Structure formats: structure tokens, C-alpha cells
Amino acid sequence: MNFAYRLSVSAIALTMMTGASFAQDIQIQNSEWWQNAGQKFDGVTLRGVTESTPASNYVADVLAPKFEELTGIDVQIETTSWDQMYDKAIKDMEAKTGIYDMVYIEQDIIYAYLSRNFLVNLTKALDENAELKAPEYSEENFTSFVENFRGEGGGLYGVPMEAFIKVYLYRTDLFNDPDVQAAFKEKTGKDLKPATTHADYAEIAEFFTEYGKANDMDLWGTTAQAHTGHPASWYEYFESVAPTYGVYNWGIDASNNYAATVENGGTMNSPEAKEALKWWLSMRDIAPPESVQSTWTEVATTFAAGRAAQGLVYGENAAWIATDEEKSRVVGKVGVALPPLEPGVMEEAESGEGYIGYYDGGAFGLPVTSKNQDAALLFMQFMALPEVQEDWAAAGSRITLTSTYDTAKVMEVDKELGGYYSMLRDDGKLFKGAPEYPFHRQVIEATSPTFYEILTGSIGPDEGLDMMAEKAEAELKNLGYRK
């Protein structure tokens, strides 16, 4: 009891200290400009809604109070679940209620929002209101990820807030263990190193699953984001696995009347897509048993708990897996690599024809229905200031400004993380965000029931993909995109 009491008191003290240190660390240049700019918005409250992620929580907990301190504008950020966030934002913009002055736009929904003219053109708005333009803000500062949020005429419709790639994480402690290396060599005749092809990856995965079983460890050879009732599994297949087999943009050809089936010119049920699915299912079978109930969060936690030797993990989780002792058992034991590929895919990615994995992230957009657009413009620029980025990057493993790569904290984490940030900077161009479709969740929901049936085995992968391609086309016809 006494121990517990002491523990809780020290924990409280710790939390307060960390909270305090964050706020103090940020020094804003040219703070008079912000004070002056904020004066005319006295008493204004800005409301935002975002998904509850480490990066968003940093906005709500640190940046918003700091901004209020600076300008006197109150900023309330709601952090909620992914589904709820979309529902709230879309209802507000659709009904033109004007509750929110900032909405989180995940990269894959921007095209839907743009097609409905939900968002303010920030470039244009700042050009027209020169007195609102902060001297330190510049669109030049952003990384290439910003291109995802440009609309017609190159105008910017969202301030990038987080950005990450889905990488191949592996356990350096296992891969570098001489005994393990010897056992692997004996079994396969190869040296144990991160895989570059699907065959190698499968070999390593099988080896570690057997190794875990033989040594009575809770260890499996791969992760799998294979929930049988949540679209996370759909995303993993179409955005992380299929591209590595050369099936891009979900196998839907937008330029060809949104065809999905092979007979109409799509690739959703192409032989490559079927091979990719079978490979992924075989990996799912040797992944930890909880994988059939895993979304992105559980995959990260499974890896952090040391239950997988390698796997594809969203980069937003990479930093805490590699550094946070409270959440992770594999601190300092994590390496990153590019995802395993089929031959020829890398060449396509380098030429810009294809891509090797998922570049995800999001931005804050300003709804046209907002009643405080001018004040919101100030906060948008504030989030893009170089001086607020360093701690934000450390807290949320996100980088949206090129200058952030060279800050001390990021370089330090980069080392612990086996070069994740360097990879983001140097190889980021090989990854791609979701395809430019305004109908993401509609197609996903139309095809995912079949996909779940494939996962449970009640439909075979080949005929399952055939059915999905047909359903996708039917839904697109229904929505009016496919003629």
C-alpha cells in the first residue's frame, strides 16, 4: 500500500515535470508579430477535430496552449477515434454547420473533400490577406509530402501535420545474435539479414516461428494486420502488400473508366494480385494468433511486446517502439528496412511508375464553413513554424518540414531507430499515399465483406479477388464514377 502510494506520487510528479518541460522548450521567434496578429481575435475560440494519435495529441496538449499564450486565441482540439473523427467532420461540412475551424484530413480523404469543395485554399487565402501571413511561414519549408494536399492550380488545402511511411521493422537483437544466425544458416544455407524479396521474407518468418516454438518463446516470424472484421486488413493488403507485387492504386485504373477486373482493364484480380494475397495469407498463418483481431494499433503493440521478429509497421509507431521503455520491450533492438519486393518493382518505383509501400499522414484543413477563418489561418501557420517541429517530431515520429531532419532530437532518435528518419527523407519518394480517389471508404466497405470471407477461408483467394473486383466496379457504377 505504502509502496503503491509512493509510486503514484512519483508518477504524478513525473507527469507534471514532463508536461512543464514541453511547454517551456518552445521559443517562438518574432513573438510580437503573433501577439499583434492575435489582438483582433480577442475572445475567439477555434475548434478542431482530429484522430487521437501521438502527433495530434501533441497539438491538443502542447501547441494549442502555447498558441493561446502567444495570441490570446483559445484553441480546442477534440481528439477522437478515426471513425468518429470522419463522421463529425463530414457531417459538419456537409450540413454547413460551421462547428469546426480545423479538421484533420488523412491523406486518403483529401480527394473526397476536394471534390466536394469542403476546404479553403490556404495559399490563396494568405495571398489575399497579407496582414495575416506570418513572416516565418513558408510553403517552401514543407517536405515533398505537401504535394498530396495541393488542389487545382497548385493551391494548398491542408497544412501537413504528420507523415510517415509503413516500414519493414526487424529485431536487431535476434538478427545479430550469432546463435540465431548459425541456426538460420544451418537450416537455409543463407546468411540472416533483412529480406529484400518475398521469398526471403517468408523463409525468415518461418524460421522464427519455428524457432519460437522450439524454444518455448512467445515469438513468431512476422506481424500481420489481418483483422477479420475491420478494414485495417484491407488496407494492409491493398496499400502495403499488393504494391510490392506491382499492383498499384488498389488495382483500379482511373484512366480506364475506373476498371477493376482484368477483363475490363483493371488489376484487382490480376495474377500478381492473387499471388500477393496468397503470400500475405501464408504469412498471416505463421503470425501471432492475435493477428486475426489486429488493426494497426495491435500490430504495433505486438511488435513492441517482442512477439514478432519482423513485420510491416506504421512509421507513426516506430519511434515509441524503439525508444519508449514504458510501452515497449524492444527498446534499442529495432532496425528498419525497405519492404520486401518482387523483381522489377523497385525499378518501377524509381521511375515514378509505381511505389513500394504506403506513405501516410495527414494535414489540418480549414473548412469553408468555418466562422473564424482568419484566426484559424493563424493557427495553421503556427503549426508549420520550424521552431515548433523538433519536440513534436520526437513526440509523434512525424516530420513535415525539411529543416526538422537536422534538429538534435530527431537525429538522436534516428540513430536509435536504425535510421528511420533518414529513410523517410531519402527513400520517401519510393512510397506513395493512397490513390487519388474521392470514394475510398465506399469501395472499401463494398468489397471488405468479401475480403473478410477470404481471411476466414470461406472463400478462396482467387475467386474472392474476382468477386471483389466485380463488386468494386458495381459500387463505382452505383456512385456514378464508372460509366
Add this chain to the structure above:
Amino acid sequence: MQSNRLGWILLAPTLVILFFFGVVPFLYVLWLSFHQWNPFALDPTIVYNGADNFRALVFDSGFLSSLGVTIAFVFFAVLSELIIGYLLAQAFLKEFPGKAFFRTIHTLPLIMAPIIVGSIWKLMTTPSIGIIPSLLDSWFGFDLNIGTSAVAAFTVTVVMDVWHWTPLVTLTLIAALVSLPADPFEQAQIDGANKRQIFWHITLPMIAPALLATVFIRLMDALRTVDEVLMLTGGGPGSATRYLGVHIFKEVFPKTNYGYGSAVSIIVLYLTIVSCWLLYVALIAPRNKKA
């Protein structure tokens, strides 16, 4: 004799609230169900499409399978709750030490929000790391996997619902049983009726109204279960637990298919009212005739 005007005045606030927050939205949904509306379609406006939504519904295998599993879910869940609830209510009529304490414990699940109930059961049943699969595996070598086995997932949703809602049935039935008079029972005993006969011919008819009210409430709540199941299985594996509530949720929230979702809702509402009415007729009407 009080004037009826006072009665209407007392009833008015309820009627007003239910009208503005119950009837008006219903009319809107009814109107929407005859339209095509998806804000992310090429044409994002609301377009009248006659009875197309309802026509599509009949051929929608997703909806039909969802209807099937929902009926199975409601049947097993509500029936188990009634039987267990009745047995527990009978047990509570006996006198034993700590009765009030046990009754308090027994009501605890009722105060939990559905979303929390869903989370608890998810944490308990996640394959390999949940406590229940882990214990079943080490004790009986049985592999409970709600991520792959349709039967397992279905069973867990039923057990979860039973755990959550049996206390409600128990409480209502205690109230009904306690207020039963003794005479008919004594008469029956004198006439030589056995326990089963007494239950079927005396207890059951006498607690029927309370039973009916409970079944009504449980039936309609089970038919629109969403949060718990969405949290636990997401409607999976496959579509094994994609109950109507979950189906509608997925049509309306992620897919923003408002017109079609409205049509499904209207049908579900209609089915609920009809099944409640059937129950009413089956349980109450024959006895009216007899009397």
C-alpha cells in the same frame, strides 16, 4: 373526477419531446429511404429514386445474411436471458445471508456502458493473449478464436449479451414474482398439480405481463445492438456477427450511403414493431379469448 385537460398537460412535455426528437427524425428517415444519397458519389445531391432502395434490399445478400444472424442472435440471447433470469429471480426469493449484497453484485453489469462491455470482452477473448482463450487452452486444450471461428465469435457475443442484460430480466421478474398471491398456488397443490404444471398453468400466466414487458425491451435492444459487437469483433469473422445494427452502422458511417441505410433502418424498425406485436398477440390475445 379530475379534468382530462390536466392529464393532457401532464402528458404534453413527453409528447412534445418524442414528437420533435422521435417522430420528425423518423419522417426524415422515411423520406430519405426513397432517395439515393451518398455525399461522395459523383452526384452528391439527394435524388428521388422511388422504391429502388427497397428493391435492392431484397437482393442484397449482405443484408439478408445479416438479418439471419441477427435473428439467431436475438433468439439465443433473449431466450437464455429469460431462462437464466427467471432461475436467478426464483433463487432470490429464498432467504439466505448476504442476499442484498449478492443482489447488488448481480446488478453491476447493468451500469456499464455497452462500449465498455465490448472492450472488456475483447480484452478477455483476443486469441492467445486474452484470459479466456488462454485458460481454455491450458485447461481443456480448446482453441477459442473469435478472429477465425464464426461459431466462437457468435457464441461470445451471445454470452456477452447474456452477461450484460440478464440482471435486468432478473430484477423485473423478482418484482413480478414477489407480488404473486399465494392462493392459486395452494389451490393447485391441493388439486395435486406437480411443479411443472404449476409453472406452466399458474406462474407463467401470472407473470406474463412483466415477462412480456421484459421481452419487449430486450428484443428491441438486442435487435439494434451495435457498440458491443462492433468493439468485440467488428462484425467479423467474415460476416458472422454483422448484426443488423452493425450492418446499418457500416452502411451509414464509413460508406455514407444515407439513402440505402435509411431504407434498411425502416425495414428493421418495421420488423421490430411487427415482432413485438406478434409476441403481444401470441401471449396476451389467446388469454383474452379464454376469459
Add this chain to the structure above:
Amino acid sequence: MRRQRTWLYLLFWIVVSFLTLFPIYWLFVISVKPAVELFSTPEIILSSVYWKNYVDVIYDETLRGYMVNSLIISTGNAFLVTTLGFLACYALSRFNLGGKESIFFWTITNRMAPPAVFLLPLFLLLTQVYRIGDFTLLDTKIGMILVYCTFNLPFAIWTLRPTIDGIPKEPRRGGLRRRGERLDGDHRDRPAAGAAGPRRDADPHLGLRLERVSARRDADQLQRPHADDRPVRIRHDDRHRMGRDGGDLDVHPDPGADRLQPGSAPHRRRPDLRRRERMMR
């Protein structure tokens, strides 16, 4: 023999309570573990306690705001629903309102609607239609309280009505205000009912509250000579009149009983209280 049975009951209830409590216990176990420990083979017994989750919750300002919201909305809703539900039940039970049985059934249909789709019209109505001048229900707690009423009022009406029906309406002094007074009278005049009644083990729990109310309702019915002594035939007539939404409620002891269980026996003759005494013992 009797003693043995007591132990059996105790054992039975301990097992049942264990089953009831286990998920709640498990919720607690998980709440005092760091996230990373959830992803390992679980153990039933808690070996170490990790309070940081609680500290995080307590120090989370946003979450505290949500808790306050929940508290205000749920208590506000409970208060409103109880009040309005009571008034409505009183009206339904004591007044000869045309079509009231239909209204009664209609209220519950409001609870049957699948909620997902109805959120959209509610959102539109609250933000755009139901506005007075500049005031809208948008983003207000009262708006949420009213929305919840749609689902909770029918429930309250359906659970409260039998209770209100059970309280006899005395021609000279009807109404709830004097209920306590009248109950004192009960106690004095009819010790059997009072003593056998639930007061003995009254506790604030929901279970007992229901039980107590019902028991009293029964006791009241039993003690009404003009009702109990009437021949069966007259009750029959009452029922038919009730069926047409009419009937003189002033002389009717328990409209609810007749409406819902017209054919059943209990109220036709004067039952004695021995059975219940046995049950309560």
C-alpha cells in the same frame, strides 16, 4: 436440513457472483498494467500494480472535460426522464384520455429505431431547424439531454407505469403528494401488509426498489375492500370498458392489471399474505 440448504444457496450465489464479477475484475487487472504487458500470456492473479494509467487519466484535462460532460448529460437526462416519465405515467394511469393505450404503445416504438441512421436527421434538426433567433441546440448539453430522452423516456414510461397504476387513487385525496401520508396510514391500519412488506430489508439498490414498490402495490390492492369484494362479473365489464380506452378509473383498483392480464386469477379473489411472508422470510 435447513441449514444445509442455506449453505447451498450461499455457494450457488458465490459462484454466480464470481461469474458476474470476473469481467469487471479483469477490467481492473488490465487498468493496472502497462500496455505492453497486455500482449503476453495472461495470469489470473495480479502480481504487480501499475498506477500510471490512473494518473494519466486524472491528469488528462481533455478527458476530465469529457467526464464532466457525461456527468451533466446523464444526470440531467435521468432527472428529466424521471420527471417527465412520472408525469406522463400519472396522466396515462389516472386520466381518461382518448387513445391513451395507443399512445402508450407508440412511446415504446421510439426506442425501437436503429440509432445509426437517426443520428443524421437529429444532427440536422438540432443544428439547423430547431433554432430560436440565434439560439440553437448545436453543441449544447441540453440538446444531448433531449436527444437521449427519445430513447430513455419510453423506457421510463414502460417501467414506471405499472407502479403508478398500482398506487390506488383515493377519491377524496388522490395524487402523489399525499402518498407518504397514506402509507403511514397503511402501516398503522394494516400491520400485516406493513410487516410483511419490504421495508424490513430496504436498501437503496435498484433491485429492492423495484421489489418494494411491487410488494406495496400488491398490499394496496389486497386492502381495498370495495375492489376485492366485487364479483368477478363486474371486473369483466371493467375489462371490456378498459379495452375501449375507457372505464371509470376512479372505481378501478388496478387498471394495469386488468389491461395486461385480463384472464389471470390473482385479483379475483382475496389472496392472503402468507405466501409472500414465506417468500420474504
